[in-house]
Amino acid sequence: MQKLGEFKLPHFFNYPPYFTLQPVRETREKQIQLWKELIIEYCRAQRIFFIGLEEDFPLFSNPAIERSLSHEARVAFLSALVSDGRAEWTDKGHRKCLILWHRIQDWAELILHFVKENGLEDNIMTVEEIRSGIESRGTELHGIDRTVLMRALKLLEQKGKLVIFKGSSTDDEGIKFSL
Amino acid sequence: MATVDSFLPTAQLTASGRPVLHPGEIESSLVSSVDLLSEENPNFPHLKSGLLTLTNQRLLWLPSSTSSSPVYIPLSAISHIFSLKKSLKSVFSNPRIRFQVLASSDGKVDPKGVKSIVITLILRGKSDPEAFLGKFWEALKGRAWEENVVGGDGNQAAQSSSSGSGEGSLALKMPVVGVAGILRKEQEMWESTDKSLQDAFQDLNALMGKAKEMVMLAEKMRLKLLSSSSNQGGGGPEEELGTKEEMQDWLLSVGIASPVTKESAGALYHQQLSRQLADFVKIPLERAGGTINLIDVYCLFNRARGTELISPDDLLQACSLWEKFDVPVILRKFDSGVMVIQNKTHSDDEVFSRIRSLVTKPDALLNGVSASDAAKALGVAPAMAKEYLLTAEGKGLLCRDVSPDGFRFFINLLQEINSDDIYLVRDYSIYAAWINTITTSR
Numbered sequence: 218m219q220k221l222g223e224f225k226l227p228h229f230f231n232y233p234p235y236f237t238l239q240p241v242r243e244t245r246e247k248q249i250q251l252w253k254e255l256i257i258e259y260c261r262a263q264r265i266f267f268i269g270l271e272e273d274f275p276l277f278s279n280p281a282i283e284r285s286l287s288h289e290a291r292v293a294f295l296s297a298l299v300s301d302g303r304a305e306w307t308d309k310g311h312r313k314c315l316i317l318w319h320r321i322q323d324w325a326e327l328i329l330h331f332v333k334e335n336g337l338e339d340n341i342m343t344v345e346e347i348r349s350g351i352e353s354r355g356t357e358l359h360g361i362d363r364t365v366l367m368r369a370l371k372l373l374e375q376k377g378k379l380v381i382f383k384g385s386s387t388d389d390e391g392i393k394f395s396l
Numbered sequence: 397m398a399t400v401d402s403f404l405p406t407a408q409l410t411a412s413g414r415p416v417l418h419p420g421e422i423e424s425s426l427v428s429s430v431d432l433l434s435e436e437n438p439n440f441p442h443l444k445s446g447l448l449t450l451t452n453q454r455l456l457w458l459p460s461s462t463s464s465s466p467v468y469i470p471l472s473a474i475s476h477i478f479s480l481k482k483s484l485k486s487v488f489s490n491p492r493i494r495f496q497v498l499a500s501s502d503g504k505v506d507p508k509g510v511k512s513i514v515i516t517l518i519l520r521g522k523s524d525p526e527a528f529l530g531k532f533w534e535a536l537k538g539r540a541w542e543e544n545v546v547g548g549d550g551n552q553a554a555q556s557s558s559s560g561s562g563e564g565s566l567a568l569k570m571p572v573v574g575v576a577g578i579l580r581k582e583q584e585m586w587e588s589t590d591k592s593l594q595d596a597f598q599d600l601n602a603l604m605g606k607a608k609e610m611v612m613l614a615e616k617m618r619l620k621l622l623s624s625s626s627n628q629g630g631g632g633p634e635e636e637l638g639t640k641e642e643m644q645d646w647l648l649s650v651g652i653a654s655p656v657t658k659e660s661a662g663a664l665y666h667q668q669l670s671r672q673l674a675d676f677v678k679i680p681l682e683r684a685g686g687t688i689n690l691i692d693v694y695c696l697f698n699r700a701r702g703t704e705l706i707s708p709d710d711l712l713q714a715c716s717l718w719e720k721f722d723v724p725v726i727l728r729k730f731d732s733g734v735m736v737i738q739n740k741t742h743s744d745d746e747v748f749s750r751i752r753s754l755v756t757k758p759d760a761l762l763n764g765v766s767a768s769d770a771a772k773a774l775g776v777a778p779a780m781a782k783e784y785l786l787t788a789e790g791k792g793l794l795c796r797d798v799s800p801d802g803f804r805f806f807i808n809l810l811q812e813i814n815s816d817d818i819y820l821v822r823d824y825s826i827y828a829a830w831i832n833t834i835t836t837s838r
Contacts, residue, residue, distance in 0.1 A: 234795035
């Protein structure tokens, strides 16, 4: 089976029509479905948060069969993810896409889980500590994109699970959990 | 009440409802909504509102519905045509044409008959009775049925009407010019100034006259070939048989003996053309495997019509009229706009199963198929093959692959893959077969 870095590709990655946007509705729907799954799987495995449409994205071309996705096809597949709520355009021009292999509320759940696991219920942490601290090492939170993390934290703040405050000495924000 | 066929012989029709013409028979006029009856014999059935077809041998009456049977009167049985009655009454009622026919003692119309009956035609539709009467007289005077018996081969299907009345009275009138004096000189002068034009027209007339002969000759040869090949029972050497078949095909494509023209059919032109076309396409359609391009039909049809060419527009109109008639063929338009003629019995399923077996061959699994590959495999023109592939794609059988190498089609594997588990490969599926093919080829 073909591999892309450490990522195991499915067999149909070598199927040439997979790279041509299919005109027949039913076929196209299935094709889009398969692309959505593959993009999510790949981003999760490679911990990729952003796909730039104008940049080279390894998944969007297959040198083995000399096929690559057209711009139109890329937009179609990513838009499908956006309408599923599993991705978001970061700009109005639809040039960059945030891939949410976990939805924001799922990320929030993960944070709560992390806090309980480590007995941090009444502690104060900085945002950077969550992203790269010793406690988060080995969890999915490690290396999380900052904007994604902030949105998950804000969601928890709305629910009254924590308070975000501006640190006095650093420009990093502090978080006080109150579970 | 006596039935129709005890008075009039029944006419044969083709599958699309056109009369089967005798050898050498040519239609000269068609009139719709015509009643046929005998005013003096109350037993004679009143045939209502049918299509009247005048040929150079017969007067055919075709019913508008299938309730009664089509009948004809051989022109050889007609002894006299009465001229139109001019009266005040005739202005307000439908024109009636009366003629006298010979009939046997029991009342059946028969050229060898002993008594005569008067038959009346009532022209209910919008038509020109004078013009029809003119053509009627012309056909009767032409005595084409005698020509047919004399020129016919005897073994031909010359069961037509006249079986003996043609006692050498073949009246071929050669125009004799015998004008003398000043009148003639003047005419000669006029003629010489316009000679080239005249010649041109004469050539054309000669050509048309010859064309009819050629069609008859071809028909005769074809019949001979047919009878000889059936006599032999396939005993001849294969090569000879092949050339014979080729020859038959050749002759078949030469001619439609009596092409429907605007002149003969008038307002019924497209309707009649449509029926004639339906009869005509049967053979080319069989040879092309059930589907044939409209452009090809246009060429074949016009070739068969010889000098009476039709326009593409007329062809299209004739084809689109098929929906209204009970004919065994249909006009089909592909999504791309390409139009073809298809047998009603011809099903796409058969073509799709052939495409399916084509695209599941190892080589096609690996590289897909192009329109020209499919054309070779299906035995159709590339443009047609492409239409089939696109239709198969539309049904979800195929997927396309557009690359710098070209436009190719693959068997649709996408529907085979489980989107909940993109790594799952079901055993013995076409997806598994495809994986097997690509891994062994590398």
